[in-house]
Amino acid sequence: MTEITEVPSPFCGIGTDDLTIKVDGVSLKVIENGCAVNTPAFEQPIIDTCPRVDGKEVSLDVAIAKAAALLKDTNLPVIGGCATDVNGMRGLLALADRSGAVVDNMNFTGARNN
Numbered sequence: 008m009t010e011i012t013e014v015p016s017p018f019c020g021i022g023t024d025d026l027t028i029k030v031d032g033v034s035l036k037v038i039e040n041g042c043a044v045n046t047p048a049f050e051q052p053i054i055d056t057c058p059r060v061d062g063k064e065v066s067l068d069v070a071i072a073k074a075a076a077l078l079k080d081t082n083l084p085v086i087g088g089c090a091t092d093v094n095g096m097r098g099l100l101a102l103a104d105r106s107g108a109v110v111d112n113m114n115f116t117g118a119r120n121n
Contacts, residue, residue, distance in 0.1 A: 008029055008030065008031045009029070009030045009031075010027060010028070010029050010030075010038070011027070011028045011030060012025075012027045012039075013025055013026075013027075014026040014027065014028045014093075015093070016044075016045040016048075016049075017092075017093050017096045018044050018045045018048040018049070019042060019044040019045050023040065023042065023045055025039075025040050026039065026040050026041060026045065026049075027039035027040065028049060033053045034050075034052070034053075035049045035050055036049075036050055037049050037050060058070035060073045078102075078106045078108070081106070081108075082107075083107065083108070083109065084103075084106055084107070084108040084109070085108065085109050085110075085111060086099055086102070086103055086108050086109070086110045086111070087110070087111040089110070089111075
């Protein structure tokens with residue numbers, strides 16, 4: 008097990024950046040400074056890591072090709088429903104930057120309540 012300190016939260020709108028997280032394989036546990044928004048989001052089990060297209064499991068190469076084809080001719084794509092971790096969100100933001108997309112985090116409605 009590893010303990011990581013000063014972890015930022017991508018899940019809430021108040022800019023929490025002082026979480027302490029215990030990492031055990033693919034399991035995470037917030038052990039300090041969690042809240043009602045970020046603790047359940049970090050601690051949600053990772054049970055399915057397979058890429059999918061149209062609901063069917065595919066290889067990563069097929070999923071990337073499909074995403075590229077969808078983004079190729081769009082003017083203002085919206086990327087939403089992003090149930091992802093920090094690294095996933097970094098990847099989505101990089102993709103949005105390159106494609107001119109707008110990113111709507113799955114917990115955005117909660118940000119207005121903070």
